[in-house]
Amino acid sequence: MTERLADKVLSEQKSTTIRYDRDRVEYPAGPVLPLYAAAEQAPHDEYRCLARLRVLSVRYSTFNGLTEADARSDGFSSLEELLGTLQHFYGRIMPDDTVCIYEFALERTATKRKTLAWNVVLQSASV
Numbered sequence: 001m002t003e004r005l006a007d008k009v010l011s012e013q014k015s016t017t018i019r020y021d022r023d024r025v026e027y028p029a030g031p032v033l034p035l036y037a038a039a040e041q042a043p044h045d046e047y048r049c050l051a052r053l054r055v056l057s058v059r060y061s062t063f064n065g066l067t068e069a070d071a072r073s074d075g076f077s078s079l080e081e082l083l084g085t086l087q088h089f090y091g092r093i094m095p096d097d098t099v100c101i102y103e104f105a106l107e108r109t110a111t112k113r114k115t116l117a118w119n120v121v122l123q124s125a126s127v
Contacts, residue, residue, distance in 0.1 A: 006035060006036075009106060015104060018066070019102065020100070033052070034049045034051075035053050036048065052106075052107040057102075059103075060099070066079060066082065073103070
């Protein structure tokens with residue numbers, strides 16, 4: 001996730017993430033996922049792990065079935081902003097394509113953000 005969106009997670013303004021893959025249905029790898037963040041201009045294989053997220057639920061929607069409530073829980077001010085960001089990040093998404101919505105809760109493992117962050121290098125950019 002970009003640093004801007006990760007900051008919204010850490011400030012609890014974002015409680016979902018919407019994932020899309022043209023060739024398959026997304027599903028979380030486990031009940032607790034690391035929150036990785038990358039600077040906007042950083043190489044795609046360099047991410048910082050900031051926290052852990054407990055997956056509370058997983059649901060599916062069509063792209064055109066997303067709502068204003070989905071946009072707000074995902075940290076966006078409007079549905080239009082959410083849809084534009086998803087298309088920018090994933091490329092063209094057709095109206096009937098399936099997206100996956102993970103609802104999560106931030107797991108507090110430390111009191112200061114600096115103690116949560118460390119640098120990691122991933123083998124894949126599919127975060």
